[in-house]
Amino acid sequence: MKILLLADIHSNFPALSAVGRAFAPATFEAVLNCGDSLVYAPFYNETVEWLRDHHAISILGNTDRKVIKLLKGKDFKKPSNKEKRMMYLRAAEELNTKNTTWLLGLKKEKKLKISGREIALYHGSPDDPDEFLFNTTPDARFLQLAEKMRRKGISIVVTGHSHTPYVKKLGGVWFINPGSTGRMFDGDPRLSCAVLQLTGAEVRVTPHRLEYDVEAVVKRLQQEGYPPVYKDMYRLGRKLN
Template structure:
């Protein structure tokens, strides 16, 4: 059994397309996604269509949460900067009815059993939807999280930082960000998990994508140019 691990697509369909092509030869039988499907690149419908059409096991992330508030007629206090708020409002406005319903139906976590092994999908961590976990997170914290979960495999996103840590019998895995890496390399990140005879192995991958297609789409929708530079430089924009 091979599983394609995705997270933090951020509406970046050109990056998701590139991952789809790059991962095709791995023969993955399942796909999981750990949230932040939307916001920052203006392709929310194409992205959600891809997830829906492939029956991806998916959860929502913190950027999705704010879009959901808008879809429910509510508002949010943060982010307060107009240039950032418009990235959420424009996403909500672009969504088709069927994709609004899809997003509204997503949970913050999802538990799965695959070939007898228990998996948990979380955006931040099993304890906190917005906790940042990294490869260099102290082992003590991973031990605490391992003690609080019944899952043998914990897949997370949010930090946009790929890692695989095995602590106290639990695999903690983050595939990195498909659509918005922060390490200066404008390439999509994903991982392939192989489950064989009860053992777990993970390989991490990067692939180039058409960054300029994202920049041009931002310009077409008259969205702030700073986000085009964010995608070009693969840097974080607060």
């Protein structure tokens, strides 16, 4: 039983296309996406259509929630930086009707049962969608979360938000972050994702870093008049603003 894990795509359709070429998502039992599907790379509709076409089970991330606020005629305080705000405004302006409906239908978390195992998707953590969990987060914090998850019968937790891939088993619970499929911050511009395999009682997680057409993102950013800092972010795999 194979499951494809994605997170923090950030409208990077060229990266998603590379995932599709590498893995043939239709052969997986499920495609799970832990949110922040939108904002930063300028492929808003293409990204959502890829997720819809591959029947990805998706949840909301913090960038997605802010786009929803704009779609509902509301505003947000942060980010206040004009270079960042324009990304949210463009996403809200450019999403077509079908993709807007898809976004509005997403929830902050999702629980599902696959191959007899209870799996939960969160953007940040089971406690807070904006909490950052890193590979360096103390084990004590993961053990706190594991205790809560065990009480709910959940044995596998998949998160995003920190753009940091890791696999941990603590307190009898697996914690998996596939890293950012569209916007890595560790100095390696390659996309990040993971494959979860469930075979009887065995759980196996294989992280992947894949090359994709970064220059296609840079070209689109330049064509649409985005600030130059963004092309450097994608080329360097760094958060620069």
